[in-house]
Amino acid sequence: MFHSKFVLAFFLIVxxxxxxxxxxxxxxxxxxxxxxxxxxxxxxGAVEILCGILLLFPETQKLGAYLCIALLIAVFPANIEMAKKFYQIHHKYFWLTVLRLPLQVVLIWWAYQFRK
Known part of the structure; x- marks a missing residue:
């Protein structure tokens, strides 16, 4: 679990x-x-970078986890919107946008693991 917070932080920062x-x-x-x-x-974007940085340090990890959860919930409508738009234009990668939705739930669960 120790290394996975660095992976999540890296993805958030990128x-x-x-x-x-x-x-x-x-x-x-x-x-x-x-x-x-x-x-x-x-x-x-700035909040994603901040979340990633906060997850890196034990003193700020809990705050980073909760901020990350809030951010992922806040941007969920944009992922729904992307899936909707890709569906409407029959985009060949529509299926990837649909996969993002449950992936975002997994990311929320993942961030929740670092609240301790």
Whole structure:
């Protein structure tokens, strides 16, 4: 379990960096009812990076776990939106977007393991 927190932290940090490198990808999956798309992409990217960093240190691991759980719940509508849009355009990778939904639940469970 010790090493898995570094794996999760790595994935969170990389995903967060991608929000700044490729923000338009994340803007395309943003639900229409959420305002300030670009700002929300940057905020969610910064929070992902912060979650990953917080998980690395025993003193901040609990806070990082709870913040990670909150973030994954908050971005779940974007993953639903992406699956919906890929379905509507008959995108060949629609099935991958559907797999992201249960994967996100697994990530929430994974982050929950580090709250101690």
């Amino acid at each position: 995903a967060g960096i991608l929000h700044f490198v490729k923000p338009h990808f994340f803007m395309k999956i943003m639900p229409d009812y959420i305002p300030y798309h670009m700002q929300m992409v940057y905020i969610s």
